[in-house]
Amino acid sequence: xxxxxxxxxxxxxxxxxxxxDKNLSFNxxxxxxxxxxxxxxxxxxxxxxxCGCGAVKYPDQSRLDNxxxxxxxxxxxxxxxxxxxxxxxxIKSMGYAHLTPELLIVDKFIQYPHxxxxxxxxxKEIIETAPxxxxxxxxxxxxxxxxxxxxxLSDYLRKNGFATEVLPPLSGIVNxxxxxxxxxxxxxxxxxxxxxxxxxxxxxxxxxxxxxxxLPLKKVNEHNWIPDYCQRCAKCIKNCPxxxxxxxxxxxxxxxxxxxxxxxxxxxxGCTFCIEECPFVKKGYGEIKNKFDKINAKLKGDKMDSxxxxxxxxxxxNMDESVLRQMCQKMMETMNNSKKMQMMPKNERMKEIxxxxxxxxxxxxKND
Ligand code: SF4
Ligand code: SF4
Numbered sequence: 001x002x003x004x005x006x007x008x009x010x011x012x013x014x015x016x017x018x019x020x021d022k023n024l025s026f027n028x029x030x031x032x033x034x035x036x037x038x039x040x041x042x043x044x045x046x047x048x049x050x051c052g053c054g055a056v057k058y059p060d061q062s063r064l065d066n067x068x069x070x071x072x073x074x075x076x077x078x079x080x081x082x083x084x085x086x087x088x089x090x091i092k093s094m095g096y097a098h099l100t101p102e103l104l105i106v107d108k109f110i111q112y113p114h115x116x117x118x119x120x121x122x123x124k125e126i127i128e129t130a131p132x133x134x135x136x137x138x139x140x141x142x143x144x145x146x147x148x149x150x151x152x153l154s155d156y157l158r159k160n161g162f163a164t165e166v167l168p169p170l171s172g173i174v175n176x177x178x179x180x181x182x183x184x185x186x187x188x189x190x191x192x193x194x195x196x197x198x199x200x201x202x203x204x205x206x207x208x209x210x211x212x213x214x215l216p217l218k219k220v221n222e223h224n225w226i227p228d229y230c231q232r233c234a235k236c237i238k239n240c241p242x243x244x245x246x247x248x249x250x251x252x253x254x255x256x257x258x259x260x261x262x263x264x265x266x267x268x269x270g271c272t273f274c275i276e277e278c279p280f281v282k283k284g285y286g287e288i289k290n291k292f293d294k295i296n297a298k299l300k301g302d303k304m305d306s307x308x309x310x311x312x313x314x315x316x317x318n319m320d321e322s323v324l325r326q327m328c329q330k331m332m333e334t335m336n337n338s339k340k341m342q343m344m345p346k347n348e349r350m351k352e353i354x355x356x357x358x359x360x361x362x363x364x365x366k367n368d
Contacts, residue, residue, distance in 0.1 A: 062166070064158040066164065067158060070162055070211040071160075071162055073212065074215075076216070085156055089149050089153075090145065095184050095218065096117070096218075097179055097182040098217070099179070103178050108173055110209050111163075114215050115207050115210075116208045116209075116210055118146070118207065119203040122204055126138045126142060127281070129270065131269040135271070143168075146168070146169045146204045150167075150207075157208065157210055157212075165209040166207075166209075167206060168206055169204050169206045177192060179205075179207060183217075184220075184221045186223050188226075189227075190257055191240075193275065195280045199281070200280030202275055229292055235278060239274055239276075242260075242264070242265055245274070246260060
């Protein structure tokens with residue numbers, strides 16, 4: 001799977017296009033009043049030349065300056081307090097990671113590579129609204145909300161003596177999904193988006209770089225089974241109206257995805273089809289993990305061909321018939337290529353295949 005590319009809204013060229021299309025138009029009325037201070041928070045992109053074609057730079061919405069002599073260590077109580085505060089103002093999950101160069105989308109110096117990665121729920125309303133003006137408006141509001149929350153959290157850190165640098169959700173500087181994956185918040189799916197245990201990929205992501213050098217990093221990512229599941233799903237690819245996700249054969253036999261950035265209409269039109277159709281959003285992480293574990297347990301110990309395993313996963317997800325037929329065909333070819341199977345008479349071979357299918361809980365059709 002291609003994992004270094006960015007999805008809608010994380011590609012800097014794409015972000016520039018969005019800002020240009022919007023005519024720099026996040027406005028005051030949509031943003032509303034800040035509850036605590038009564039000031040208007042205006043999320044407005046600045047462009048060097050004013051037409052949106054130059055570098056996109058968001059205005060700093062911080063209320064506090066960075067401390068002149070920032071602290072570099074935080075104790076666990078402070079981290080806990082910070083997390084509690086973050087949750088109380090709308091953050092769904094947060095994790096910590098060190099920034100490494102391959103996660104940068106643009107060449108930019110980040111003074112403190114210690115990242116606090118934040119996710120916020122993307123409302124069901126956005127998912128349920130068809131791409132177009134209204135979906136885009138709702139999507140913009142979500143970006144705006146997370147931007148505001150992220151600056152609030154940055155101010156909280158500054159107030160407590162830590163230096164920060166904020167990357168709002170539309171900043172286009174870092175591959176947020178990859179950074180969030182590194183922070184253990186989930187794992188990227190075939191469409192390049194982060195899949196979280198809480199909400200699947202129905203999340204927006206932002207980041208605060210902070211002077212805290214002893215952030216509690218996770219050693220293992222418990223969600224790293226997700227790409228294995230994705231290899232057998234591909235619903236996001238089938239449901240992308242723009243054909244922005246292109247599947248191709250990788251060098252090691254795995255499937256790889258090309259993300260065609262200029263076809264993305266996620267930010268510009270609020271498209272969310274690939275999110276809506278993802279089983280992690282439709283059925284929930286827990287259900288998918290259960291099924292995945294069950295199938296794996298059933299197949300464990302069996303010397304079953306991986307093609308067979310793929311087919312069972314397909315059946316489990318009720319893939320469309322043509323895909324299923326293709327898989328059956330491939331499975332049959334594999335079986336036919338196996339020496340043991342070749343030695344069997346045809347009816348024996350079929351019985352063998354049926355037995356294998358039954359072991360997985362799949363009932364073969366009597367006509368097969
Ligand atoms: S379905 Fe929509 S959001 Fe998903 S990749 Fe395609 S254009 Fe982007
Ligand atoms: S739709 Fe399927 S392939 Fe795409 S991200 Fe979700 S689980 Fe993975």
